Amino acid sequence: MAYGSDITEGLPYSLSNAANAVGYAGNSESYDVAINALPFFLFTNDEAPYRRQTAQYRKQQIDQSTEPGEQSITGWWVRAQSSFHGGDGISFYDPSAGESVSYRFADSKGINVWNKGEATLLKSCTEGHNTTGPINTNARSEQFARSITWSGNNGVLLHDEYDVDKITNTGTVTHFIDYNTGTDDKVYSICDDGTTAYWVTNDIGGSGKLRVYKKALTEDSTVANTSMFTSPSIVLTNAVMEFVKERIVMCANNSVYEFSTSATTMPSPLYTHSSATHTYTSITASGAAIYVAGYNGIQSTITKFTLSTAGVMPTLTSSVVAAELPVGEIVHKIFYYLGYMLIGTSKGIRAAVVSDTDGSIQYGPLIVETTQPCYDFAARDKFVWCATGVGGEPGVIRIDLGNEIETLRFAYANDVYYPGVSNKVTTSCAFAGSTNQIMFTTPYSSATGGYVYTEHATILASTGYITTGKIRYATLEDKIFKVLKFIGRNNYGTVSINTIGQDDAEYTIGTFPEGIDIQETSVSYPSGSQQYISFKFILNRSSTVNTQGPIFRGYQLKSLPAVPRQRLIQYPLACFDRELDSFGVQVGHEGAAYEKLTLLENIESAGDTIRIEDFRNEESYLGLIEEIQFINRTPSDKRFSGFGGILLVTIRTL
DSSP: OOOOSSTTTTTOOOSGGGGGGGOOSSSOOOOOOOETTTTEBBOSSSSSOOOOOOOOOOOOOOSSSSGGGOOOSSSSSEEOOOOOTSSSOBBOOOGGGGGGGGBBBBBSSSSSOOTTTTTTEOOOEEEEEEEOOOOTTTSSSEEEEEEEEETTTTEEEEEEEEEEEEEETOOOOEEEEEEEBBBBOOOOEEEOOOEEEEEEEEEETOOOOEEEEEEETTOOOOOOOEEEEEEOOOOOEEEEEEEEEEEEEEETTEEEEOOOOOOOOOOOOOOOOOOSSOOOEEEESSSSSSEEEEEEETTEEEEEEEEOOOOOOOOOEEEEEEOOTTTOOOEEEEEEEEEEEEEESSSEEEEEOOOTTTTEEEOOOOOOOOOOOOOOOEEEEEEEEOOOTTTTTTEEEEEEEEEETTTTEEEEEEEEEETTSSSSOEEEESSSSTTSSSEEEOOOTTTTTOEEEEEEEEOSSSSEEEEOOBBOTTTSSOEEEEEEEEEEEEESSEEEEEEEETOOEEEEEEOOOOOOOOOOEEEEOOOOOOBBBEEEEEEEOOOOOOTOOOEEEEEEEEEEEEEOOOOOEEEEEEEESEETTOOOEEETTTTTTHHHHHHHHHHHOOOOOOOEEETTTTEEEEEEEEEEEEOOOOOOOOOOOOOEEEEEEEEEEE
């Protein structure tokens, strides 16, 4: 059709909405190109050729910023990590998310990450003494381990249902209390003051009355127990006791008592819970108060007893509920250390800040959600070890109270564990006397039994791994992950490197024998571009020196953006008042050239995507106008304006 007085008449043209960037719907004219339904004839010559070239995409050769994002769509994208002391728990390794992320990872097992700048294998564990107590019907553990020393020995005092044993860090077992199943009641709870152990049970012989005993830690089961006092009116069903602030605090059934280590008579209860079914589970103390924890049904509380200085010794006064846990979260252990209260529950581990003045507490979110309840804690230096298991195997996790990631959320990681025993619950943990060897226990089950495990003093775990967070360079653009460099030493032991792709499939990309320098490794799998990738570094102990293993100091990853290449296509277009198509059909009118130029410039000014159609090769695509040049080659005369010439329109493909 010929142009009328308005060349836009009949054209489905929309200025700025890509969704409406429809094609040209002409009928009779044989146009070559249409730009957002605005048709043109090509005017190709040597000075103004039709040209296609790859668009320049280089912005800088190397991007090493913490957040490359889309501001650098070229060259190497570099991501590196030089320490892992920030602990476990991230999904994506995006350092821009905060300083702590730079030193965190997704998962580990058998790896000591707490020395800044290097990760090494943890110590191995040995399986020793058998336990006999299962998890109690009230969900409490039957194993309670306490760090003790006696007669030059380092070990733990292990309370296990009917028995209490002294177990050294070398595995030697000395029976301390032996009660007989079916004849005697079990030991319900035990504590010590460093030299003497104190415990509570029902009277020997099953007469059904509460009795408290004591015995020096240097003694054994052949030495008679010393009875402190008894209470004929109380039949014990649950108890917990602890030596705190130079006194023994005992929760028997639903009542709380306080007495000295030399007491000979049963004291009156300081507090009795209103519910007879309330189950007390743990006792601890801060500088300003003593706390008892327990639960009733699915509701757990921590009760605070403030201290006064009336009399020779401070006495416990009224009780105050200091904290209530979310309904359904059962408290099993409370532990005060370095100004914080660690709370072990059926859901995991929380930390609370404790006031130095009135002993009030304010707990934070779960530091880590665990697959089993957290039953116990042990501490050394700034670290707290937690009886939580390691991936369903017997073991502990470690929390760094010196590294607060968020408010009352601290760095943590899996610690020592015993491999090859699945579906076991870790019920207690304690250090072997004054040593740094952690000991932990599992309950008895008919399928797998129950054991005491001891961290070895020098021998390393045979293997361990650390998995990085998903590396995506803070952008959802696809990348081609190319080269990985392991930084560390494998003078002792071997190193393997695996990748984990978007489909969670794991691929081995390198295995490096002992003593062989580890060079840059090609990331050959997964193939093709990925939005993100993770790396799993596996360290294996030396096959000849079991106290030595590789040292992992970090890694560096080089990647390329997998951005589809854009093209610049230059169209030389005729822009005259009157034009002829290939069949000699004339179109246009006086002033049409300026009108078309104006419309095209308006399209460019909108800055939106447009549809380009090349009718010669049936090519159609979305693009952006990169540049417009108009060259006026028509001289004016008396009758016509002469406004016309060649339009050089450059389109950037998308």
